[in-house]
Amino acid sequence: MRRIVHLSDLHFGWNESKLVKSLSALVTDARPDLTVFSGDFVEHATRAEFQQARAFIQALPEPMLMVPGNHDLPFYNYPRRVRQGLRLYREYITGDLTPFYADEEVAVLGLNTARLWPIRGGSISAEQVREVEARLCPVRGGVVRILVTHHPFDLPQQYGARSLVKHGRAALTRLACCLDVLLAGHMHIGASGRVADRFQTPNGSLVFAQAGTAISKRYKGERNSFNVIEIDGRLIRIRKYSWDADQSAYEATIGEIFEFTAGS
Template sequence: MRLIVHLSDLHFGRVDHSLVDPLIEAVWEVRPDLVAVSGDLTQRARTAQFIEARRFLDALPKPQIVVPGNHDVPLYNPLARFFLPLVKYRRYISENVEPFYGDDQIAVVGVNTARSLTIKNGRVNQRQLGCIRERLRDYSDAVTKIVVTHHPFDLPEGYREGSLVGRARIAMEALASCGIDMFLAGHLHVSHSGHTGERYRIAGYKALVISAGTALSVRRRKENNAFNVLRIDHPKVGLERYTWQSENARFVPSAAEYFEHRPDGWMRMTDKADELSRQI
């Protein structure tokens, strides 16, 4: 089994500082095999904010998969935005904006969806899709294959399609062929889980799509600060959400869901939740 902590939308520069140490403590208590951070480490891509973010990442367990978000591209400096959009991210966070982690149970690819030409939205391109396929093609179906982006491939009810990552449909058709099991994202500051079957309708293929709320930002969207814990034991996955509980000043488990891989893809298991919770 592998445990992944999924954090998103840290937004250093607009964080609730009283949550930082409890979040670090909560992540260490989980004892994850991998920490995935799906973008927006800063609020306005300023040096001091990246330094804070770097200090936070250094306090978390390793290994880590970290990708940029749209807020990690300068907004008010046009020259930097269009010619050096991720220069500070590369300096303080990582030179590699599309990291990879693989072992005998999971293979995780980070993809940079942040772009200079959009303020809020993001996209993937054919080069990136080719890199994902190249990295994952030699892994067997027994290995859970995961893509981490900032912008999501699916949305909670009530959100417009414009919030999806750009070229999502083209990307999904390309990635279905290499058996991606799971897409992790953020951006919306809303916790969400589902599968790709309803939106994309690719025969014989349903991948999990999981978004994390904001872990630290004061810019909440009608839910408390939160992060995800994934317990992966292929062909089963448990998803547990940890939510900030102000009365106890700590992050606590607040909801759990269970999924299982079937011949036509991943499905939420409501009828066997108790059984799966004991197995994972």
């Protein structure tokens, strides 16, 4: 069994400071095999915000895998976005924009879908599709293959295609047989489901899981949340922890369970 804590959209600089300690303690207590961050560590991409994000990350247990989001480049100042790009992300978070983690049970690849333009949306390039093919397609059957991006490949049905990563549909047509789970953020909602409900792909058991915004004040109709994902053979359980203001604590849901076809 492998336990993955999935955090997203921390947005340091526009976050609820009282949630930070609770989150840090819960992640540590969960004793994850891996902690995944799907981008938007900061709000304005200033050095001070990245310093806060780094301090938070450094207090958590290894190993970790992270990808940048559209806010990890300066968001509100386009000339600065062009000049700075991901320089501070590389300096304070990680210089690796295609992080990879693998053990006997899971293989996890992260990709950067944030671009200079558009400032909100993201895309996957042909080169990145080849990267997934090279890293995840050779993984032997039985090992669960996970792709992490900031922008989602799939969402619950009420979200239209405009909310999805650009070129994602074409990418999935090529990659679905090499993937079991898609992890993403950006929408600030926690949700999971089957990709087959939206797209016809060669792998009908492919699962998507969205983490909400763990600590930020950028609410999009939901409370702060994060996910704890347990992978046990052919089963994946995605348990969402949502902030309960009355209890001043994150409360766990029962979780959604999906079965997938290993090595499909």
